Amino acid sequence: MSPNLILWIVIGIAALILDILTSAFLFVWFTVGAICAIISDALGYSVAVQFIVFIIVSIVLVLVCYPLIKKNVKNKIKPTALREETYKGREIIVDAEMQENNAVKLDGVLWKIEDVSIKLQKGQKFKILGMNGNKVIIKKLES
Numbered sequence: 001m002s003p004n005l006i007l008w009i010v011i012g013i014a015a016l017i018l019d020i021l022t023s024a025f026l027f028v029w030f031t032v033g034a035i036c037a038i039i040s041d042a043l044g045y046s047v048a049v050q051f052i053v054f055i056i057v058s059i060v061l062v063l064v065c066y067p068l069i070k071k072n073v074k075n076k077i078k079p080t081a082l083r084e085e086t087y088k089g090r091e092i093i094v095d096a097e098m099q100e101n102n103a104v105k106l107d108g109v110l111w112k113i114e115d116v117s118i119k120l121q122k123g124q125k126f127k128i129l130g131m132n133g134n135k136v137i138i139k140k141l142e143s
Helices: 003-022 028-042 047-076 083-087 096-101
Strands: 091-093 103-106 109-113 125-132 135-140
Touching: 003 028, 003 047, 028 047, 083 125, 091 103, 096 103, 096 109, 103 125, 103 135
Parallel strands: 109 135
Antiparallel strands: 091 125, 103 109, 125 135
């Protein structure tokens, strides 16, 4: 086994492992480039030609295939909602701690309310309309 072959195998496996760890579909193209360099080594080309083949194949695939894969994967995978996005539509009943702080408690975290003119009273019902930065937009529900 030639040293060049070992080099390309190591580069190819390292790129593949890096791509698996990052889930980026960016480094897999260097694995394909390493495979092409292995083929050129098997055909008897010099190290310089192998390196040129590796670089050209890798760069072309990164420029052409990476954007296509990234676009298709993004369209098929729904992003996970942020915790704050899950609050919208929730109905809450004010407790003593919320009244004392004039803040809404959601999942154990106190959030300031956007409309500071609203004074929370124990037992009142509110609906979360959304979030504005680190403040909660609420609407009083009729009892």
